[in-house]
Amino acid sequence: MSDSLLEVRGLSKGFPGVRALAGVDFTVRRGEIHALMGENGAGKSTLIKVLTGVYERDAGDTRLEGKTIFPRSPREAEACGISTVYQEVNLIPDLSVAENICLGRQPTVFGNIRWGAITRRAKQALARLELDLDPSRQLSACSIAIQQMVALARAMDVSAKLLILDEPTSSLDEREVGELFKVIRKLRDDGMGIVFVTHFMDQVYSVTNRITVLRNGELVGEYPTAELPRLELVARMIGKDAKEVAAMESQHPGVQSIREGEPFLEVKNFGRKGSIAPLDLSIRPGEVVGLAGLLGSGRTETARIIFGVDKPDSGEMFLDGERVTISSPRAAIRRRIAFTAEDRKVDGIIPNLSIRENIVLALQASRGAWAKLSRAKQDELADRFIKALRVKTPGPEQLIKNLSGGNQQKVLLGRWLATEPRLIILDEPTRGIDVGAKAEIEKLITELRRDGLAILFISSELEEVVRTSQRVVILRDRKKVGELAGEAISEHAIMSQIAAPTAESKDVLHA
Amino acid sequence: MKRINPKYIPLAATALVMIALYVLGCLLYPNFGSLRVVVNLFGDNAFLGIAAVGGTFVILSGGIDLSVGAVIAFIGILIASLISGGMPPMVAIALALVVGTVFGAAQGSLIRFFDLPPFLVTLGGMFLMRGLAFVVRAESLAIKHRFYQQTIRQLAIPLAPRIAIPFTAICFIAVVIVATYICIYTRFGRNVYSIGSSENSALLMGVPVGSTKIGIYALAGFFSALAGCVSTFYMQSGNPASFVGLELDAIAAVVIGGTLLTGGVGFVPGTLMGVLILGLIQTLITFQGNLNTWWTKIAIGVLLLLFIVLQKSISGARRA
Amino acid sequence: MLNAANILFWAVLAALLFFARRQRIFWPLLALTLLLLFNQLFTPGFFNLELREGHLYGTRIDILKHGGTVMLVALGMTLVIATGGVDLSVGAVMAVAGAVLAQAAAVHQQSAGVAMLLALVVSLGLGAWNGLLVAGIGIQPIVATLILMVAGRGIAQLITEGQIINFTNPALVYIANGYFLGLPFACTLVLVLLAATYALTRATALGLFIESVGDNDVASRYAGVNARFVKFTAYVFAGFCAGLAGLVAASDIKSADANHAGLYAELDAILAVVIGGTALTGGRFYLLGSIVGAFLIQTLTTTMYARNVSADIAPVPKALVVIAVCLLQSEKARRCFTRFLPRKSPAAPTANAKAGS
Known part of the structure; x- marks a missing residue:
């Protein structure tokens, strides 16, 4: 040309x-x-x-x-x-x-x-x-x-x-x-x-x-x-x-049934200027709520203010109906909230420590420095989660940095499960890991839901969101633009909401 | 509406502290305001000042140089030995400056090519120079040469009867002027600021980060060597055991002079004021008579604390 | 030259090396062994050992005795460095502790116990000051501890009023000059502090927290670790260790010398820690490694001494050790050197690729 x-x-x-x-x-x-x-x-x-x-x-x-x-x-x-x-x-x-x-x-x-x-x-x-x-x-x-x-x-x-x-x-x-x-x-x-x-x-x-x-x-x-x-x-x-997209129109929607009951977490008008516009969100025990949207739509930002990494500047938060303020990750953990961050390497793993140490870290931190978990207890926890989460490793004393991405993610999941959380926020848990590991993580999420955990699941892979979530909250340009529940959840429905043009922004941009 | 640039606040604070100390001295002691005191302030602190100017470049770039005191001692004894061995003073001084620059460049190269922490590299440099100083000669050596005994004195600029600006002070002032020029009017100088402020951005903006880093430590080595030369003018001798811990005073002068220890913000004239503040404290304590020298260290520590907290609050406010 | 005691010594060292062959401590231990071997072969009298009045004497015992202060300081420094920080003020804290000790014992006629207690409490306070600046206000460790490094010696001189205060209290003199079970008492002190540090960090979860904070500060905070508390504790502990070392240093010369006590102790301690395998960037720490590192430095100094090399030149080999250790720990330098060596196995893929958008 x-x-x-x-x-x-x-x-x-x-x-x-x-x-x-x-x-x-x-x-x-x-x-x-x-x-x-x-x-x-x-x-x-x-x-x-x-x-x-x-x-x-x-x-x-x-x-x-x-x-x-x-x-x-x-x-x-x-x-x-x-x-x-x-x-x-x-x-x-x-x-x-x-x-x-x-x-x-x-x-x-x-x-x-x-x-x-x-x-x-x-x-x-x-x-x-x-x-x-x-x-x-x-x-x-x-x-x-x-x-x-x-x-x-x-x-x-x-x-x-x-x-x-x-x-x-x-x-x-x-x-x-x-x-x-x-x-x-x-x-x-x-x-x-x-x-x-x-x-x-x-x-x-x-x-x-x-x-x-x-x-x-x-x-x-x-x-x-x-x-x-x-x-x-x-x-x-x-x-x-394109063919798949067309096929999706008729695709059977999500098979998940809607959970009834009181939510574990509920936020109202919750937001932070420059991160995420005020939104409402609730999660019940035994429910996976998907947070869908493209990169930069405010997914991670939402997770961060719930977990107390960033402070919200509007709205309120309720746990089991009780109004709470969470000002730090430590406070969130005390309230039995867990969070696996999007960037595993920067915000997740402690690279030069062993799998065992990475697994016990959050539980130990919640107990404080003086009440040390005995070595036997640590080994037991490590073995239990390595087995339960099917972490592929020669042993618990391997450094976590030597594991593949998917296995690192499982170890981090283990770290949080060891604290017996009631709500776990998973930010892109399947990012950058191979297909087999993805399927396993997805299966684990479903198992955890059955055990009664409340789960906030963030992913750019819409199929995953559709397969695992009972409800899906859709974000676009740092705003909540919609919510789907039960049978209404489908990739096509989510995509339409993500892709819909915003009326007001159009005017400004073409001016 | 124009806001005061926050980077000038520490500099203004430095100037205030300096003026306050001087006024305090003048109010307390009648002789304090005399020209002689001012002249001595420059002359006595010349080698510290020159070394601190070199340190300013290093700190501006976000690094640190611990080798200063040892380099001065090494250069001092080197010059003394060379001259007593029959070498003409000018040749010995030129050689010393080359040695200092090469040594600095070597430190810079280790930092640049192997990503070593400046703290450890210059620590090694300090040990090396201190040891080598004793290898050159194990005890102090007076310099007996016409150049030192007469010429240096003749180079002083008379101001008033029996008061003259000593040659050491002239060197110091010249160094401050040249370094200020380098900082403001050369690309190298601006690159130093940009590396200290954000090395990653500087790299993406096409700043030659690697060669600038080597240049910074070479320049610091040159200034340390020059400080060594000036110390021989002042002492009329070289001593391998001298100037232990001078690097600390140099760093303190730079920080009190308003340069951010994290790099990116700072001014050579600020360092001049920082050195003068250290000198003023010393002079005040000497005038006071029954206050003891240790108050100097405590006062410097308190000033350091104040300036570091001031810097922290400014940079914290900027980020928020 | 080779008597039964020496053969036993070498056998023990060889056994240690064998058992440590897969540990981080192997390299500093090997360096120490080689240096000792050099002395065994080429420095006459170095390996002499005498038993007089139930006390052991000899060059190796001198190393134990004189290396004590650096070892004590290095233990505290290890924890600080493991959190990703550094404490430049330990030398000054030593001087202050010595000054408080001498002033209390000699001038105010306090008992040895009270004097030591006072000195240690003051050291803890100075450590807490550093901890406050670093963990509380968030000032860079080098900068924050620089303040006390400068002011500390002034404070020490203020306490002693610029004098060198001599003391004769036998209990205080015993700290550095006494013998316990045939060995200098300083050794016992080092062993006790080592055990205490070990207990503090490994019997509790503090060690795990220190390593996780030093290795990945952000991730540790997300996992609920109280990073501020961990850092604060490390600086307080370093202050305590420096205070203890200050007591030994003062006891050694039976006086408090505010100008020279603990001079360059911070640099020696940092060097010992780095030689011992703890990285300056923080993370995993090796208490025994730091002790071996301090041993290596002291042996180097003593070797020079025993070979009639002027003590003043001792910094030169030390400088070479600093640079060598730096290069060994530098990823970039290692890659540079291995490029020229025949490769045994292809490098395992590192997990820290910066890919993705």
């Missing part, structure tokens, strides 16, 4: 034990905004990091304007004409706005930085974005939205041909998003190629021309935005093809 700006062919990148990208093709044309879509682990970040020279590719070919490029550092990528704005603002908080725009390429005479020229250049760059901002202001004194705009100004200060925006809108409000879109539409009209990574459906449909979908490190396909219905996009992202 003659007007193609960036052509990526057969790009592969692996990490020890993981294949992050497998032979991906990706094309961006001049004057288009191209959405890069995919769920967790799809390979979006890896693709971007290879393009910007943070990672080195294992195989594949990248051409920019027909010339093969091979950036080995962000600086080289920039020199080729690829600029990037990252999701977490990657700027220097302690320097001024102007300096952040020019860092690393300050105008100098004989090695002497010309501050006047820096300020002028920064003003120009900010003016291009129609941003009224004092360039001498310290970056950390600006709001995240402004910082994001500064990052954009920096990206455009070099004569960039390709602009990559990696989830630039995740911390912006609607008006700010509108501003941003005005700018990138202008850039597009100037002939720049723009790669736009986001998980907000509405934004994809309001601003992009084309969509490339990745899944599990592989290319699913490239589609003109106008020709890909929302439902189908969601289907592609979660790994269904």
Whole structure:
């Protein structure tokens, strides 16, 4: 294609034990905004990091304007004409706005930085974005939205041909998003190629021309935005093809019966600004409540405020009908709530401790330091959960970091079951583990439900949610948008609610 | 509406403390305000000041350098031995500066290439330099050379009858000016700030993090070596056992001077004020007569605490 | 040279090495053994051992005696480092403890027991101060303990009023100079503290909490571990250990010297801990390893001494040990070196790949 700006062919990148990208093709044309879509682990970040020279590719070919490029550092990528704005603002908080725009390429005479020229250049760059901002202001004194705009100004200060925006809108409000879109539409009209990574459906449909979908490190396909219905996009992202989607219409809904009785947990108008809009939610003993929504829809945020990691700023919480305030994970555990976090490696496992130690940790913590569980009791607990949860390991003294992801997840589940919780919050328990282990975890969840536990189950795999939940709460763009129960639960029903456009946001985005 | 940039608050606090100490001294003791006291403040603290300026770069980048005191002692005895061995002083000084810079670059390379913690690497550097100082010569050695006994004195700038700015003070002031320039007007200087503020961002923004890190420790090594040279001008001798624990005073001066120990925020002139504050405390206690030297350490500790808590509250407020 | 006692000594060491062959402690122990072997072969008189008046004398006994203070400090430091922190103030705390001891015993004529108790209570207080700054306010450990490192010696001098205070109280002199069961009393003290530390960390769940906090702070808090309490306790304990070491150091010279007591003790202790296998980044800790590390440092110093190398040059080999230990613990350095060695087995896939979006 003659007007193609960036052509990526057969790009592969692996990490020890993981294949992050497998032979991906990706094309961006001049004057288009191209959405890069995919769920967790799809390979979006890896693709971007290879393009910007943070990672080195294992195989594949990248051409920019027909010339093969091979950036080995962000600086080289920039020199080729690829600029990037990252999701977490990657700027220097302690320097001024102007300096952040020019860092690393300050105008100098004989090695002497010309501050006047820096300020002028920064003003120009900010003016291009129609941003009224004092360039001498310290970056950390600006709001995240402004910082994001500064990052954009920096990206455009070099004569960039390709602009990559990696989830630039995740911390912006609607008006700010509108501003941003005005700018990138202008850039597009100037002939720049723009790669736009986001998980907000509405934004994809309001601003992009084309969509490339990745899944599990592989290319699913490239589609003109106008020709890909929302439902189908969601289907592609979660790994269904069009036929399956059609079949789903008639698919038998969830077989779960609705539980009666008093809820164990009930929250009313519960929310936190910037994380999740106030919502109502209740879970009964012996019930699995699914929390469905795309990445970034507020699933994890909901779990975090229930478990006391973040403080809610509105609403109230009841346990067994009694009003409670939970201010820390310790307080939550005391109330017999358990939480397996989404990022196992960062928030879950203690990597250099043994399986046994990882299993007893939460129970021991709830008993305090002085009432140590005897070694015999520890061994018994470890053996019991290794057996009950079918953890594949040579023995309880293995370091947990040497286990596979699925087995690590089972150990973490064991850690919480040892505390005999009444509510367990599972945030993406099946993420990044193989199919067999997924099925086992799902089976375990059902067993636990039968034992009378209340379970809040978060997953991007809709089939799992449908198969295991009695009720499903649907989140979109950090809001609760619907709730399904019993027979009404089906993948199709959930997807329609996730994909439905929001009326009010549409107006803003197209303004 | 323009808010005061919070990064200037510690600097303002430093200036206030410095002025308050000086005014206090002037009110308590009639001679305190004399020109001679001020001149001596610069001259007596010159080598500490130069080392602290080097330390400022390291701390700005988020690192730490424990080798300062040992390097000064090593360079001092090295110069003394070389000169007494017949080498011309200028050659000996030039050689010493090269040795210091290379040593600093070596420390930086270990930190850069093997991701070693600066704390341990410079700790090793400290042991090495202290030991090598004794290898060069096990006891102190006076420098008897015309350059030292006459030229250095002639280089002083007379201010008033019988009061002159000593050459050591001139070196100190020159270093402060040059370092301030490097910090503000060179890309290297700005890179130091960016690494200290957010190393990951700096990397993604195309800052040459690796070579800058080596450069920072090389520069710190150079300044430590220069401080060693200045110490020989001041002492007219070299002593392998001297300046034990000077690195602590240097770090304290940097922190009291408003540089964030976590890196990213700080000013060389602040370090100058930090050094002067340490000097003022010392002078006050000397003037007082029956207060003892240990109050210096306690006062420095209290100031450190105040500044660290101040920094913590500012950075905490920023994050919230 | 090789008499029955020495043969027994080597047999015991060899047995220790054999039993520790799969333990973390093997490497520091091996280094220690090699250093001793060097002395057995090349340093005349090093392995002499005499029994006089029921007390053992010899270079190896000197090592036990003089290594005592670093070992005591290292035990506390081990726990602090295991939480992912560091305590720079232990040397200053030693000086303060010595000063309080001497002032109470010599100037205020208190009994040995009261003087020691006072010194230890003050040390606990200083440890609590550090703990408050680190765990309470959340200041970086290096920065927080720097304050006391600077001010502590001033406080010690304030207590002694700048004098070197001598004391003669036999009970106090006994701490470092006395013999118990044929060995220097300092050894007994180290053994008792080692046992106490072991009990504190392993008979309770504190050790597990310390390791989990040091290994993964966030995950530990999610699992309900009270990370603040754990860190606070570690600093208090380190203060106590430093205080005990301060008593031994003061007793050794029968006086309190606020300027020199515990000078560089923090650096030696950190080095001992790192040699012993505890990583500076925190996590798993090895109490016995730290003791062996302290042994190694002291043996190195004593070796230099026995070989008539000036004590002043002793820092040079120490510097080399620091760098060597750093490089051995550095993932990146290890990868660099193994690239040049023939590979025995393909590296197991590491679980910490940063993949995904």
